[in-house]
Structures are given as C-alpha cells and as structure tokens.
Amino acid sequence: MRPILLSGHERALTQVRYNPDGDLIFSVSKDQQICVWFAHNGERLGTYRGHQGAIWTIDVDPTSTILASGSADNTIRLWDIKTGKCLKTWDFPTAVKRVEFNEDGTQLLGVTEKRMGHMGTIVVLDVKIDVEAEQTDEKALTIVCEESKATVAGWSYLSKYIIAGHEDGSISQFDGKSGDLLYNFPIHELNQQITDLQWSQDRTYFITSSKDKTAKLISAKELEVFKSYATDTPLNSAAIAPNKDFVILGGGQAAMDVTTTSARQGKFEARFYHKIFEDEIGRVRGHFGPLNTVAADPTGKGYASGGEDGYVRVHAFDKGYYDFMYEVERERANKLAAAAATAMA
Amino acid sequence: MAAQTKHDWADDEDLEETTAPTTTDLPPPQKIQNKDGTWTIIEYRYNELNQKVKATRRVRFVVRREVVNPRVAERKTWAKFGDSASDPAGPATDTTTVGENIIFRPSVNWRSEAKDEANDPNAQAMKDKLRDKKVKCRICNGEHFTARCPYKDTMAPIGEAGAADVAAGMGDEPAAAGPASAGTAGPGKKGSYVPPALRAGAGAQGERMGGKYGERDDLATLRVTNVSEMAEEQELRDMFERFGRVTRVFLAKDRDTGLAKGFAFISYADRDDAVKACNKMDGFGFRHLILRVEFAKKAQ
Numbered sequence: 001m002r003p004i005l006l007s008g009h010e011r012a013l014t015q016v017r018y019n020p021d022g023d024l025i026f027s028v029s030k031d032q033q034i035c036v037w038f039a040h041n042g043e044r045l046g047t048y049r050g051h052q053g054a055i056w057t058i059d060v061d062p063t064s065t066i067l068a069s070g071s072a073d074n075t076i077r078l079w080d081i082k083t084g085k086c087l088k089t090w091d092f093p094t095a096v097k098r099v100e101f102n103e104d105g106t107q108l109l110g111v112t113e114k115r116m117g118h119m120g121t122i123v124v125l126d127v128k129i130d131v132e133a134e135q136t137d138e139k140a141l142t143i144v145c146e147e148s149k150a151t152v153a154g155w156s157y158l159s160k161y162i163i164a165g166h167e168d169g170s171i172s173q174f175d176g177k178s179g180d181l182l183y184n185f186p187i188h189e190l191n192q193q194i195t196d197l198q199w200s201q202d203r204t205y206f207i208t209s210s211k212d213k214t215a216k217l218i219s220a221k222e223l224e225v226f227k228s229y230a231t232d233t234p235l236n237s238a239a240i241a242p243n244k245d246f247v248i249l250g251g252g253q254a255a256m257d258v259t260t261t262s263a264r265q266g267k268f269e270a271r272f273y274h275k276i277f278e279d280e281i282g283r284v285r286g287h288f289g290p291l292n293t294v295a296a297d298p299t300g301k302g303y304a305s306g307g308e309d310g311y312v313r314v315h316a317f318d319k320g321y322y323d324f325m326y327e328v329e330r331e332r333a334n335k336l337a338a339a340a341a342t343a344m345a
Numbered sequence: 346m347a348a349q350t351k352h353d354w355a356d357d358e359d360l361e362e363t364t365a366p367t368t369t370d371l372p373p374p375q376k377i378q379n380k381d382g383t384w385t386i387i388e389y390r391y392n393e394l395n396q397k398v399k400a401t402r403r404v405r406f407v408v409r410r411e412v413v414n415p416r417v418a419e420r421k422t423w424a425k426f427g428d429s430a431s432d433p434a435g436p437a438t439d440t441t442t443v444g445e446n447i448i449f450r451p452s453v454n455w456r457s458e459a460k461d462e463a464n465d466p467n468a469q470a471m472k473d474k475l476r477d478k479k480v481k482c483r484i485c486n487g488e489h490f491t492a493r494c495p496y497k498d499t500m501a502p503i504g505e506a507g508a509a510d511v512a513a514g515m516g517d518e519p520a521a522a523g524p525a526s527a528g529t530a531g532p533g534k535k536g537s538y539v540p541p542a543l544r545a546g547a548g549a550q551g552e553r554m555g556g557k558y559g560e561r562d563d564l565a566t567l568r569v570t571n572v573s574e575m576a577e578e579q580e581l582r583d584m585f586e587r588f589g590r591v592t593r594v595f596l597a598k599d600r601d602t603g604l605a606k607g608f609a610f611i612s613y614a615d616r617d618d619a620v621k622a623c624n625k626m627d628g629f630g631f632r633h634l635i636l637r638v639e640f641a642k643k644a645q
Binding site: 041048 | 414416417420421423425426427428429430432435436437439440441442443444445446447449450451452453455456
C-alpha cells in the first residue's frame with residue numbers, strides 16, 4: 001500500500017479522527033490548527049482557525065455537521081464543518097485534553113487538566129447539532145476527579161456511562177446521567193498514565209492504551225478486561241479496526257528521547273494485533289517519530305496515524321489484510337460454508 | 346480565445362505558430378462508431394518539427410456504476426475554506442503527497458519472518474564462506490573435529506611429541522610420526538602465530554630468558570609420563586641413574602595432597618645417556634603402570 005502523507009501541520013499531531021462515514025479525516029496538532037481532509041485522496045478541504053494554543057483533541061458529531069475541539073487555550077470550541085466558522089466557545093480554567101460526542105450527538109464531554117489549583121474535571125455540555133442554533137452556556141454536569149486526574153474519557157453505549165482513564169492507570173465508570181462514580185479499577189500499571197481510549201463500533205467495549213506498554217480491551221458495563229496486548233514500547237494510542245478482528249496500536253519511546261535513537265530502535269511503527277488471539281500480526285513503519293494517535297476508518301478500508309513528526313499518514317489496506325485469517329478461523333469459515341451448502345440442498 | 350487577450354510578448358511567435366495552423370490547415374477531428382461498440386477517434390495535430398500528425402485511437406466507453414453514500418457525495422462538492430480556500434480542485438502538492446510503497450501483509454509468525462529477513466544476509470554470507478571448507482582432524486586428518494577423533498587417546502600425544510621434537514631440533518630422533526602432523530601444528534602453518542624463537546632463521550640457541558633453574562640443557566631432558574601417584578623423586582633418580590649422571594629430577598606433585606601428578610622430568614648431564622635412557626625406559630613397568638619416556642618439549 002502507498003500511504004498518503006498529509007503535511008498540513010507544523011508541529012506534533014495530537015489527535016486524528018474519522019467522521020462516521022469515513023470520508024473525512026480531522027487532524028489537530030500543537031500548532032493551533034485544525035485540518036480536515038478527504039480520506040480517499042488526501043485533499044485538504046479546509047482549516048479551522050481560532051484557537052490560541054496547542055489543540056489536544058477533536059471530535060465530530062454523528063451527522064458530520066459540527067466539530068468540537070479542545071485546546072490548551074482553555075476553551076472548547078464548536079465549528080461548522082462545512083464552512084470552518086466557529087459557532088461557540090466555552091471557557092474553562094485549565095486546558096482541555098479530551099472531547100467526545102455521545103452516540104446521538106446531544107451531549108459533549110470535555111476533560112479538563114488539573115493545574116493552577118484547579119482539580120481535573122470531566123464536564124458535560126448539552127449541544128444542538130444545528131449550525132444556526134444557539135448553544136447553551138450551562139454545563140449539564142461537572143465531575144471532579146479528586147483522586148487522580150482523568151486523561152481520557154468517553155461515552156458508552158446509549159450514553160449510559162462515562163468511562164474515564166486516569167493518570168494513575170485506573171479506569172473509572174461514571175453514571176452518564178448523574179455523574180456518580182460507580183467503579184474505579186486499577187487496570188493498568190500503577191501511575192502509568194492512560195493515553196487513549198477508543199470505542200468499538202457499538203460502544204459496548206473499548207480499548208485503552210497506556211505508558212505501561214500494554215493496551216487492553218475492556219467491557220463498558222463491568223469494566224472487565226477481555227484482552228491484553230503487550231508491546232515493547234510505551235503506547236500513545238490504540239484503535240479497534242472495524243470489520244476485521246484487529247486492533248491497531250501506536251506508540252514509540254518518549255518524544256524527549258527521540259533524537260538520541262535511530263528510527264528502527266525508536267519503534268515508531270503502527271502495530272497490528274489480533275483482537276482475539278492477542279498476537280502481533282504485523283507492523284507498518286513510516287513515521288520518523290512516535291505515533292501520537294491512530295484512528296481506524298469506520299468503513300474498515302484503512303487507518304490513519306499522526307506522529308510526533310508532524311505528518312498524518314493515511315493508509316488504505318491491501319488485499320492481504322482482508323484475506324488474513326488464522327487457521328482456526330479459516331476452518332470455521334469453511335465449516336459454516338459447508339453447513340450452509342447442505343442446508344440449501 | 347481568452348488566453349490571447351493576456352498573453353506575454355515572449356509567447357507571441359509560439360502562439361501564432363500553434364494556434365494559426367490548427368484553425369486553418371488541419372482537418373477536423375473525426376469520431377466514428379464501430380460495430381462492436383467501440384469508437385474510433387481520428388485527430389490531427391502538428392508535432393514539434395511542424396509535421397502534420399494523424400492520431401487514430403480506438404476507445405471503448407464503459408460505464409461503471411458505484412454506489413456512493415449520498416452524504417459523502419454531497420461533501421465532495423463542498424467548497425474549500427480556511428487555508429485551503431484558494432487551492433484548486435484536487436489534492437494540493439504542498440500538503441498532500443504519496444509516500445513510498447509499504448508492504449503490509451498480516452501474518453501469524455510475523456515476528457519470526459521479520460527476524461529471518463534481518464539475519465539472512467549474514468547467515469548466507471557465512472554459509473558461502475564455509476561451503477568449501479572441510480572439517481579436518483588434526484590427529485588423523487579425517488573429516489571430523491579433533492575432539493571427536495577415535496584415535497584421540499592413542500595418537501594425539503605422539504603427534505604432538507613429534508612436533509615438539511622436530512621443533513626442538515631432534516634431527517636424529519626417529520620422527521616417522523612427526524612430519525605429517527608437524528606440518529599442520531608446527532611453525533610452517535600459515536596464519537597462526539609463531540613465536541620468534543621458532544621462526545625460520547631463528548637460531549636453535551636464540552636469546553632466552555634465564556629460567557628458575559638457570560641455563561638448562563633441554564636437549565638432555567626426558568619427560569616421563571604415566572608415573573604412579575605414589576612415586577617418589579628418589580625412586581625415579583635411582584631408576585634413571587643407571588644410564589648416566591642425572592643432574593636433576595623433577596616430579597610434579599599436587600600442592601594440596603602431596604601426591605604425584607603423573608609426570609616428571611629427568612635431566613642428564615650427557616645427551617647420549619639421555620637417548621639411551623629414553624630407549625630403555627619407555628614402556629618400563631613401574632608400580633603397576635607403564636612409563637612413557639620421551640624427550641621434553643623445548644621450554645617456551
């Protein structure tokens with residue numbers, strides 16, 4: 001496969017996201033710029049200007065109408081995807097590290113940093129998916145993380161729970177309506193920050209990546225760890241590939257050590273693990289720095305990765321990717337096909 | 346023509362040349378539909394040598410229908426905005442490039458395959474190097490390692506003794522077993538380090554450090570092996586005095602147990618006596634063991 005290199009950013013990428021239809025890619029970086037790209041050919045549709053600081057996070061609503069971004073300038077902004085116009089700005093006392101729309105796009109959560117005497121919080125905002133509508137200033141909910149600040153958070157299926165990953169390696173489950181803490185489990189190694197949290201398509205389970213060099217597949221309801229993927233490098237991001245039983249992990253050594261090692265040693269590769277068998281099945285090289293973010297195309301045709309090197313690389317999978325099956329999977333498929341044939345006869 | 350209203354004076358001639366003839370001389374392009382559904386398109390143009398060129402192409406038009414998500418299709422018509430507002434349609438070269446081809450084929454034993462690939466060149470080179478090398482035993486020249494030689498216990502010391510004797514300049518010693526093995530282990534062997542004293546041209550009596558026992562005449566020293574543990578120096582002296590005057594008897598003993606280690610050196614004042622003793626005492630039964638007597642290796 002020949003990846004498409006998107007070089008619209010001058011600094012390290014912080015997050016890359018596909019819209020639900022998989023035709024647009026949104027990328028944010030520390031250079032205060034949001035870019036939107038067509039996934040099929042890498043053409044840049046536009047940029048969204050307005051943030052005054054590094055942008056940490058971005059999310060797009062389910063209908064691909066509005067865009068939310070969180071930045072180190074202590075704001076969450078809403079944008080009109082089509083025109084690049086800023087629709088709304090919410091101010092916070094500290095930087096915003098993560099935003100995410102819920103499944104139906106009625107609410108937006110934001111994770112704020114713990115700094116300058118302010119506790120880390122998770123805020124929930126009511127939003128209207130309408131470019132013309134007046135957005136409310138009121139916060140629907142504020143969850144204060146007293147123990148350890150949240151680094152990532154997301155909405156489970158039906159907006160039932162808010163799942164948060166913490167700096168100390170634990171995962172919390174909050175009630176999506178009341179904001180009450182239901183569970184808090186130490187899932188990753190103690191004091192190894194959770195760097196990413198991404199959902200399966202139906203939002204019943206999610207994958208977390210951590211600095212403790214593992215990624216884990218966890219159920220949203222019981223916070224049960226289904227699978228664990230061990231690697232040899234700190235992980236910055238993890239995504240679940242749709243259609244195939246794969247997960248994509250991105251990482252690499254810490255950015256501060258990058259200049260002292262070669263690209264090979266730095267392990268700046270996207271790693272593919274089999275979701276069920278937990279085996280590593282391949283790597284994709286290309287970045288010159290650690291991968292800060294990976295995103296899987298919701299249509300399952302490819303994935304995009306954003307690196308510390310300032311590039312977004314968009315990959316479209318080859319035939320080998322679709323054909324790959326474990327021996328047991330192939331046997332099962334053959335057996336099912338045979339059973340179907342006999343049932344027809 | 347819109348371009349002609351704003352053309353550069355430098356382009357003047359070119360424009361006249363290219364635009365003028367096309368409008369006048371060239372026949373109009375033809376488009377003919379064939380029976381099998383293809384089209385034949387005939388066009389005329391001038392090439393750079395100003396020759397008239399007729400180009401005939403046969404074209405088949407195939408309609409491929411692709412179902413596209415209407416939302417996606419709608420978004421493709423959106424106007425660019427922000428920093429891309431002035432970009433023309435299609436990917437802009439300053440922001441979008443195509444990377445080198447990457448081979449990504451998921452595989453169960455991905456790790457071992459990658460390792461094979463990495464090690465392959467070295468392993469192959471080593472194999473090539475060793476292809477026409479054969480394992481050769483230093484004892485019997487057979488195709489096995491010396492340590493595996495079936496004659497290891499019986500033949501090895503003889504060969505080495507022979508080599509040592511030759512090195513020590515024992516010309517008159519029957520050295521039937523010597524030369525063959527000496528050729529491999531001796532100073533003639535290429536590549537291995539040869540101490541200066543053994544190099545060709547170095548005198549047999551080269552400069553030598555004075556040992557513990559001063560200047561000793563190695564030429565008249567016998568090495569006695571397979572000596573019983575219970576042996577005493579005096580016993581050996583008594584046995585070897587019979588052939589001539591013995592200047593020194595050294596029996597190696599274990600420092601802790603005081604038992605003999607199984608070998609001794611006997612030095613004679615006269616070399617002829619030593620030769621005599623060597624011949625007579627080799628194979629002599631002493632305290633349930635059979636002695637082996639040979640000339641000592643030159644001190645190194």
